[in-house]
Amino acid sequence: KILILDFGSQFTQLIARRVRELNIYCEIHPFNHYPEIDSTVKGIILSGSPYSVRQEDAPHFEFEKFHTTRPILGVCYGAQYVAHFHGGEVLPSSTREYGRANLEYIKKENPLFKDVPGGSQVWMSHGDTIATIGDNFEVIASTDSVKVAAYQVTGTQTYGIQFHPEVTHSIDGKQLLQNFLVDICGCKQDWTPDSFIETTVAALREKLGDDKVVLGLSGGVDSSVAAVLLHHAIGKNLHCIFVDNGLLRKDEFEQVLDSYQHMGLNIKGIDAKQRFYDALAGLTDPEKKRKAIGRVFIEVFDDAAHEVQDVKWLGQGTIYPDVIESVSVKGPSATIKSHHNVGGLPDFMKLKVVEPLNTLFKDEVRKVGKALGIDPNILGRHPFPGPGLAIRILGDITPEKVAILQEADAIYINNLRAAGVYDKVWQAGAIFLPVQSVGVMGDERTYENVICLRAVESVDGMTADWCHLPYDLLAKISNEIINNVKGINRVVYDISSKPPATIEWE
Ligand code: XMP
Incomplete structure (x- = not known):
């Protein structure tokens, strides 16, 4: 495997994604808090950083300890760090170096640049530049304005590059990473979904033996893939619990339960609708609704687990981005997560935790799910919030409002599917607004509620833009909802981006 030492760059996870796209396993760890470096670590990548090496509190690490033992690739800050503290000097650049540049000079024979053509476009993003390098450093690539765009420490396998090979604007970045990982570090490109499944199932079998595991399924991608992996490892000793909180999409509980049963999972479906509705009765504040739902879920799950x-x-279906320890720009050591106090927790939360997906990124979870033969309908599903329709009904929740929203939402989603746009949208759903407006139907005046449609494009939900759905499609959906869903006489479309709006309305 490859170790990526993180100095707090926004691009660190992207480096990891690129390494894994080359079918090579890697892990990200903070520069000051990493596991023992044993013989399984074939090479080390040092990330960029918001710090400058000239700052007094710049992050330091034990470079001397491993620079003679295995290949190292310093990217941006990593490159500047090694240069600055080994005979060279890093200075603020006279012109800030951001954006595209071309490698006008490349030392062709250097293995790092195998199959990288002269003039190759790279992406720069740094305020400092390496002004001079130590005697034992050799420049192996330059741009017009950056002489030391890449160097090698002579006689070692330590390399530094000023540009970011992990971003797609660096056209040959992937080739360069492959040269480093395969030719220089000697990594094999054998980390694939199938090999992951094989080693994970074997490791789970070894770890769990004849022990029993409980797991809560949500119908989403992560918990489903985690369940199927565990099922392959321990079969009937995996006890899945799927709770109907009365806040799922129309018919979703039955459909999902059915497809889980077809996969052979040992699963128990629990109808807890009334318990959730009782706990939600009269609550209008979004955070109070979330808390009530969380509390009831824990009670229901604990009963079932007993x-x-x-x-x-x-x-648990925890994935890698949730467990990567982050390096904070202010005081790196202060960010190590604190542990929960286990006193007062429900019993199931005192169990030992097994998380088969905690080394995977989301797209890798989908690939593993596909290799496991999981229903594409489950793998391609839009994200759906834990509190479900409760945060898509503004104000208080009643079973009647839930039923109305389920009907409208089903018409919306079915039309997205039929028009072939479901997979192009990152997340979509209908929202029940607590306002009534006047309408006419035939000769009659109506005074009914409004449904809002929301559809967004996004990568990770942190930022989002509203989808420019075709007018004809919106017209068809609006028509169908108003004509078929009793209690709704008006449909509107949300054209707000995030930020400043959020994806959900509550
Ligand atoms: P916002 O509304 O914050 O949503 O832009 C971003 C993403 O998070 C989901 N979301 C939730 N998921 N529990 C969840 O499990 C919640 O309380 C919750 N609130 C928002 C939302 O659906 C979107 O994908």
Whole structure:
């Protein structure tokens, strides 16, 4: 594997994604807090950083300890750090170096630049520049304005590059990474969904033996893939629990339960609708609604988990971005996560935790799911919030409002599917607004509620833009909703981006 030491750059996760796209396993760790470097670590990549090496509190690390033992690639800050503290000098650049540049000089024979053509476009993003380098450093690439765009420490396998090979604007960045990882570090490109499944299932079997595991399924991608992996490892000793909180999409509980049963999972469906509706009655504040739902879910799940005799483990679909320890720009060591106090927790939360997906990024989870043969309908599903329709009904929740929203939402989503746009939209859903407006139907005046349609494009939900759905499609959906859903006489479309709006309305 490859170790990526993080100095707090916004691009660190992208480096990891690129390495893995080359079918090579890698892990990200903070520069000051990493596991023992043993023989399985074939090479080290040093990330960029918001710090400058000239700052007094610039992050330091134990370069001397490993620079003779295995290949190192310093990217941006990583390159500047090694140069600055080994006989060279880093200075503020006279012109800030951001954006596209071309490698006008490349030392052709250097293995790092195998199959990288002269003039190759790279992406720069730094305020400092390497002004001079130590005697034992050799420049191996330059741009018009940056002489030391890349260097090698002579006689070692330590390399530094000023540009970012991980961004797509660096046209040959992937080739360069492959040269480093395969030719210089000697990594094999054998980390694939199939090899992941094989080693993970074997490791789970070894770890769990004859122990029983409980796992809560949500119908989403992560918990489904985690369940199927565990099922391959321990079969019937995996006890899945799927709770109907009465806030899912129309018919979703039945459909998802059915497809889980077809996959052979040992699953128990629990109808807890009334418990959730009772807890939500009269609540209008979004955070109070979320808390009530979270509390009831824990109670229901705990009851169900108690019905499994001698259970030892809690399975979870946690994925890699949730466990990467972040390096904070202010005070890196202060960010190590604190542990929960286990006193007062429900029993299932005291179980040992098993998280088969905690080394995977979201797109890798989907690939593993596909290799496991999981229903494409589950793998391609839009994200859906834990509190479900409760945060898409503004104000208080009643079963009647839920039923109205489910009907409208089903018409919306079915039309997106039929028009072939469902997979192009990142997330879509209908929202029930607590306002009534006047309409006419035939000769009659109506006074009914409004449904808002929301559809967004996004990569990770952190920022989003509204989708420019075709007018004809919106017209068809609006028509169908107003003509078929009793209680709705008006449909509107949300054209707000995030920020400043959020994706959900509550
Ligand atoms: P916002 O509304 O914050 O949503 O732009 C970003 C993403 O997070 C989802 N979301 C939630 N997911 N529990 C969840 O599990 C929640 O309370 C929650 N609130 C928002 C939302 O659906 C979107 O994908």
